Amino acid sequence: MATTEPATRFAALDPLLPPPAPSIGDTAGERVSAVTGAGERVSGVVQRHRHGPGDTPLLWSAAQVWQLFPDADTAGTEGFDLLLGELRSLLDTEPAEADSACVVNWPSRDAEAIRAFLDHGLAPMSALAVRTDPPPLAAAGTDGIAVRLAGPGDFDTVLELCAATFDYTGLVAHRRRDQTAELLAPALRRALDEPATWLAEAGGHPVALAQCAWVDSAPGTEAAELLPPGRWAYVNNVVTAPGHRGGGIGQVLMDHVHRELLRPGTVGAYLYYNPMNPLSSVFWHRQGYRPLWTSWEAHPATALR
Known part of the structure; x- marks a missing residue:
């Protein structure tokens, strides 16, 4: 079965998404993969991060993080479901602290992925939002x-x-x-x-x-x-x-x-x-x-x- 090119799929999801960078699929870390019921292989990379007491990312991050980077050609609820299952299996082999998190950053408009994220207990913790409109006219303001x-x-x-x-x-x-x-x-x-x-x-x-x-x-x-x-x-x-x-x-x-x-x-x-x-x-x-x-x-x- 023909597979849509990642850049084409990203553009269809949201015209403001840049084409997937090659590094998305080649990120250093532990590669995980699975095969869907239709015989298609889905893959990704899991990175581990640990932030110390004085590290600025603690303002927005857990101290111990497992982050999944799905390959850019990952599509469909089943594919994300399988990758998240692989992440959970990997997590079960390692000790996790109370101040820890599993993280996936993905295009906001991919509704099929959202279904898998919700099913696996993930919550939308942060969003990168954009505005491309011109500046507003001067507001009347609030007195004082x-x-x-x-x-x-x-x-x-x-x-x-x-x-x-x-x-x-x-x-x-x-x-x-x-x-x-x-x-x-x-x-x-x-x-x-x-x-x-x-x-x-x-x-x-x-x-x-x-x-x-x-x-x-x-x-x-x-x-x-x-x-x-x-x-x-x-x-x-x-x-x-x-x-x-x-x-x-x-x-x-x-x-x-x-x-x-x-x-x-x-x-x-x-x-x-x-x-x-x-x-x-x-x-x-x-x-x-x-x-x-x-x-x-x-x-x-x-x-x-």
Whole structure:
């Protein structure tokens, strides 16, 4: 039976998906495979990661991770079901800690894969979402809200705002780490040296933050495996202080930020959000973002069925 080329299938799933990089199938790790009832072989690679106490990925990751990279030509619920069964068999041969996870990152619109992910106990923990619309017209704004660029002198305020949001996301995503502020601090110091972090102020007091950057999706880069080629605006940390949420401050802030980010020559903007977060999932969809890739996870790793 003829097999659809991976690039053709990805393009049919979502026109914004880049062609699968060769490295998807050649990723270093332990190869797993199985044969479907129709006699087709499905394969993938399992990588193991372990993060130490001071590693930044602990902000969004379990400490011990088994990540499955299905080959790009994997298609159909049965194929993913078999690969996840192989991952579970591999997991059964190794000790898994409480702070552990099984992870699969896959195009968000592949509904046949989603069926297998759900059947095996995986949850949509994170989504890479994209927006390619032009910048919005200037908003009428909210009375008393001013938006300005943040600089190195705002470090303490920025760190406090960013750390505070993990109190909430720790309930609906990865559990909050005791060392959250320490893990955030180095990247925030570097970010404030660039003109890409904005503060929204009410009555002269910072109440919301948008920390952003620009990323080039060029051949050979990690970004090129996830995004179409070109220059992209990356919306990283966005937070409104507790007590100020729900009043339109985030809308005013992001209207300003999008006009700054979505300049001529920029393909679009992207970000990561938690689909189970009842605040961010609604907010970002209203801002014109939609999922491109979804990270499906089981916590702890032994929760994989």
